[in-house]
Amino acid sequence: MTKEKTLVLIxxxxxHRGISGKIISRFEDTGLKIAGIKMVWAxxxxxxxxxxxxxxxxxxxxxxxxxxxxxxxxxMEYKTPxxxxxAIKTGLVTFLKEGPVIAIVLEGPHAxxxxxxxxxxxEPRQALPGTIRGDFISVESYSVADSKxxxxxxxxxxxxxxxxxxxxxxxxxxxxxxxxYSTQLERSL
Numbered sequence: 001m002t003k004e005k006t007l008v009l010i011x012x013x014x015x016h017r018g019i020s021g022k023i024i025s026r027f028e029d030t031g032l033k034i035a036g037i038k039m040v041w042a043x044x045x046x047x048x049x050x051x052x053x054x055x056x057x058x059x060x061x062x063x064x065x066x067x068x069x070x071x072x073x074x075x076m077e078y079k080t081p082x083x084x085x086x087a088i089k090t091g092l093v094t095f096l097k098e099g100p101v102i103a104i105v106l107e108g109p110h111a112x113x114x115x116x117x118x119x120x121x122x123e124p125r126q127a128l129p130g131t132i133r134g135d136f137i138s139v140e141s142y143s144v145a146d147s148k149x150x151x152x153x154x155x156x157x158x159x160x161x162x163x164x165x166x167x168x169x170x171x172x173x174x175x176x177x178x179x180x181y182s183t184q185l186e187r188s189l
Contacts, residue, residue: 012099091151
């Protein structure tokens, strides 16, 4: 059984709504262990370093948005993937700095995969009931965010791979802030 560590951020919109405890309890209820937890006001540097937008991802997003706008007979505001990338990053950084964030290192078998399933689709309106986004913010959508000229507010971030988890944990936590201990569930397995 291979244990993984991963990063979860409870974003400012969830903290402002007072649902952080409900979200955290879902992870603990599945048997995942909290190895580190703290409340942080993200600095410019931390927020910028956190959002590492892959060039390939931005290019696919640009093409998808361009096709959507063309089908609607509209002209897209951004003319290049680079312009879109800068706008997205600016919006994400601004959102991450709107209030405190609860940063959590969670540990357990298949933690990355399990948590990604638990949080649901990035666009909450597409998240299934039973997922965190599906249960707590299913009315939020890309079209709502676009109409308000902001990024989508989707409560939570979770690392999507072992590599991103390692990079993100190192950004948000010092090594001495991550704790090793055995939970009652681990001792019984």
